[in-house]
Amino acid sequence: MTTPQHKIGSGFGARSTADDVLQGIDLSGKLAIVTGGYSGLGLETTRALARAGARVVVPARRPDTAQEAVGGIDGVEVDELDLADLESVRRFAERFLATGRSAEFVIANAGIMACPETRVGPGWEAQFATNHLGHHALVNRLWPAIARGQGRVVTVSSGGHRHSGIRWDDVQFERGYDKWLAYGQAKTANILFAVQLDALGRDAGVRAFSLHPGAILTPLQRHLPKEEMVAAGWIDEAGNALDPSFKTPEQGAATQVWAATSPQLAGMGGVYCEDCEIAEVTIEDNPGRGVRPYAIDPDEAARLWRLSAGLTGVDAFAPIR
Ligand SMILES: NC(=O)c1ccc[n+]([C@@H]2O[C@H](COP(=O)([O-])OP(=O)(O)OC[C@H]3O[C@@H](n4cnc5c(N)ncnc54)[C@H](OP(=O)(O)O)[C@@H]3O)[C@@H](O)[C@H]2O)c1
Numbered sequence: 001m002t003t004p005q006h007k008i009g010s011g012f013g014a015r016s017t018a019d020d021v022l023q024g025i026d027l028s029g030k031l032a033i034v035t036g037g038y039s040g041l042g043l044e045t046t047r048a049l050a051r052a053g054a055r056v057v058v059p060a061r062r063p064d065t066a067q068e069a070v071g072g073i074d075g076v077e078v079d080e081l082d083l084a085d086l087e088s089v090r091r092f093a094e095r096f097l098a099t100g101r102s103a104e105f106v107i108a109n110a111g112i113m114a115c116p117e118t119r120v121g122p123g124w125e126a127q128f129a130t131n132h133l134g135h136h137a138l139v140n141r142l143w144p145a146i147a148r149g150q151g152r153v154v155t156v157s158s159g160g161h162r163h164s165g166i167r168w169d170d171v172q173f174e175r176g177y178d179k180w181l182a183y184g185q186a187k188t189a190n191i192l193f194a195v196q197l198d199a200l201g202r203d204a205g206v207r208a209f210s211l212h213p214g215a216i217l218t219p220l221q222r223h224l225p226k227e228e229m230v231a232a233g234w235i236d237e238a239g240n241a242l243d244p245s246f247k248t249p250e251q252g253a254a255t256q257v258w259a260a261t262s263p264q265l266a267g268m269g270g271v272y273c274e275d276c277e278i279a280e281v282t283i284e285d286n287p288g289r290g291v292r293p294y295a296i297d298p299d300e301a302a303r304l305w306r307l308s309a310g311l312t313g314v315d316a317f318a319p320i321r
Pocket of ligand 1: 039111157160219
């Protein structure tokens with residue numbers, strides 16, 4: 001049964017924090033894997049899950065920096081992972097599988113935004129490769145270890161998905177690069193991935209969700225020139241947040257924590273969330289509100305899965321021949 005892409009009246013909102021949505025939820029004995037769980041929204045997610053009793057594995061491309069960031073938090077362990085390097089993804093997944101543990105929550109949070117044209121692996125565009133293909137390979141490799149009957153996979157997308165659907169005729173931007181189209185495509189891919197994973201995984205009791213966390217000043221904006229952020233009205237010349245709709249990191253982490261843990265979403269999946277709610281479908285250009293129809297289209301989702309499985313060589317659901 002597919003879940004309608006409509007609000008459910010969660011009672012939470014844009015100002016809810018990760019701790020708010022975890023009120024009364026005991027995560028003792030549960031394990032979460034949070035990619036990028038040592039910076040920005042990921043760090044707040046790690047902190048909140050750990051406070052609620054979960055063990056949190058933080059795979060990091062800079063393990064020393066990660067260790068410094070999460071060092072004081074009980075129940076958190078750091079491992080090594082570079083999502084732009086499929087060998088690194090394989091090694092991390094194999095190390096995790098070898099521990100014999102299972103994960104109730106996998107939060108695909110790590111990401112890069114609007115970087116200058118960068119090529120990784122066999123020449124792949126870096127935002128698509130890091131934000132989507134790396135997570136595709138990671139989740140598929142971790143699939144045997146995702147808790148049956150109670151597992152959730154959450155992909156952190158963005159309202160920026162409105163910039164682009166999947167550019168089927170030029171996925172790798174071989175005919176000219178645009179940093180926002182590339183971010184948009186990668187964030188649409190995060191949503192479509194959750195749609196298809198939910199369809200494939202729900203019989204095993206593993207559900208998938210995607211979300212927009214809100215707009216939050218974090219190191220994610222590292223590739224944006226200050227003038228661009230000033231012109232967009234996000235910050236003033238001194239770097240202070242100007243846009244009153246911006247969230248704190250604690251508020252920004254709330255929707256991913258809610259999607260991963262909330263009993264309000266029991267029996268649901270495949271939907272895109274925002275402000276600790278299921279979002280509505282929209283074609284209006286209202287930044288950060290709603291999800292575009294192309295991003296939740298099941299045919300697009302299946303097509304992207306086939307493409308990603310072909311590119312990465314990883315598909316936990318491939319028929320055995
Ligand atoms: N902040 C916002 O306003 C906003 C809005 C919409 C969506 N989002 C989404 O929210 C997520 C988290 O963003 P954030 O704002 O918390 O940004 P952030 O502070 O920059 O955190 C991103 C994390 O991803 C990690 N990462 C980047 N490339 C990686 C790679 N190749 N392999 C492994 N890890 C990698 C980074 O590691 P390093 O620190 O080592 O580089 C960092 O830990 C992203 O997916 C972003 O697209 C954020």
